[in-house]
Each structure stands twice: as C-alpha cells, then as structure tokens.
Amino acid sequence: MSNENVTVKSVQKELYELMIVLHEYCEKHAIDYSLTGGSLLGAIRHQGFIPWDDDLDIMLSRENFEKFAECFAKDPSDQFVFERDQWVYRARKTHKTEGFIPSIDFFIIDKAPTGKFKGKLQMLRLKMLQGMLRNNEKDGNYSFLYRVLIGVSSFLGKLRNKDKMFRTYDKISQWGRKGNGTEYGIFNDRFRLLGLRYGDWIIKGYTKHAFEETEFEIIEGYDKYLTEQFGDYMQLPPEQDRVPQHMF
16 A cells, blocks of 8 residues: 555555454354453444544454464465564455455463563563664653663664574563463564563453454453453544554
C-alpha cells in the first residue's frame, strides 16, 4: 500500500480482510486466540474498529501460539505470511507492497516467574533486549535521557546477531513456564506494558463477539483486561487523542 494511498479506512479494510482469513485458519486448526488491546476495546465499545484505529492485534496463550506456529510450518496459508519482526510475531497478506504494510501482531501470554528478584531480572533483561532489537532508535516520543539509552542499546544491538538475541528473548519470556506461579504476563508486549500481570482468567474461556460484519474470538474475562489496560474503557478519550498511532 503506497503511502500516498494510505487512509485509516483503507488500513482497516486490509486488516479486516486479513483477520477474517486468520480467524478461519485458527478455527480450522482448533486454535484459541483473543483480540487484544485497542482491537478488543473496539469490539466491545464499537462492535468493530475504533474509528481512528489503524492496527489489529491478537493474543494467544503460549500453548496456542506454539500450536499455531507448528501448524503453519506444516500447513502454511497461501493468503498470509507469518513472520517475526524485532520481538513480535505478525501476520500480513502474502502480497507484499511498497510503503505501509498493515499487519496483525501476535502477543504471547506466558506464566510469570515466582519470586520478586527473578521477576525484576526478567523485566530488566527483556527491556534491554527490546532496546537492542529495535529497528529505529529514534522511535517514540521519549525524554532526552530515554532517547540516549535507546540509542546506546540500539547501537549495542547492531554488534550482535539478531536471531540469537531473539532466541534469548523468547527463552527469558518463558522463565515461569515450569514454575507453580499463578500470574501471567505478555512479555513481547510494548515496553510500558511489560510489567502488567493477570490471573489465569486471561487464558481460560473464549467466546465470539461481533466485529464489523462478522465475529472474532475474545476472552470471557475481557472486562478485567480492559479495565486493567484502559480504566473506564467505555468512555471515549479526548478528541485530540483520537488519532492513528502507526500509519506515519
């Protein structure tokens, strides 16, 4: 999609078509997922996209994510590509065009490690790796000091093998997998959200919910999740904040 032709509506159309295909693929292979973030908020508050939103995200338990990756390796779709970018897996349409490429990000729900020290160490290492894996160290509206730290970590990342760093990132994300902890986190999420913790309700219970002209999966505990993320989530944000976040 060339940049001069990009509008919120055109991006939403691309994402909606892609999500229909992705949903059908998950149903075919009995894989549970849920819309997440602003996409889940849009489903509940608007029964579709938030009018100014320009992305679409899903979340999966580690078990469902691994099942998806295994199925895709054996039975790849001819309608979308499943790939990794930085520390996030995503799907995009098979036909790759120049300019802005709408894609659906996969956020993985992992069990959090027990113990404060191990939890803090996990966060520190993941945040460092995010800085080192970044494609653009000038990305984001951050303070001067934070931009310096991002620049330094991004420079250090250029000296190391990206694939090896990602494997390390994925391994650290699963530190709590064999433990007896009862909390979960999304450890390939955005930097500021890495510390959020959820109960096991985030991986138990899925239902279908209206989204535009069809239905996609959401977690039954959507109210707890959206309250944690957005507070009074049915309240519209101020007009100045109703802007797309990714297109430009």
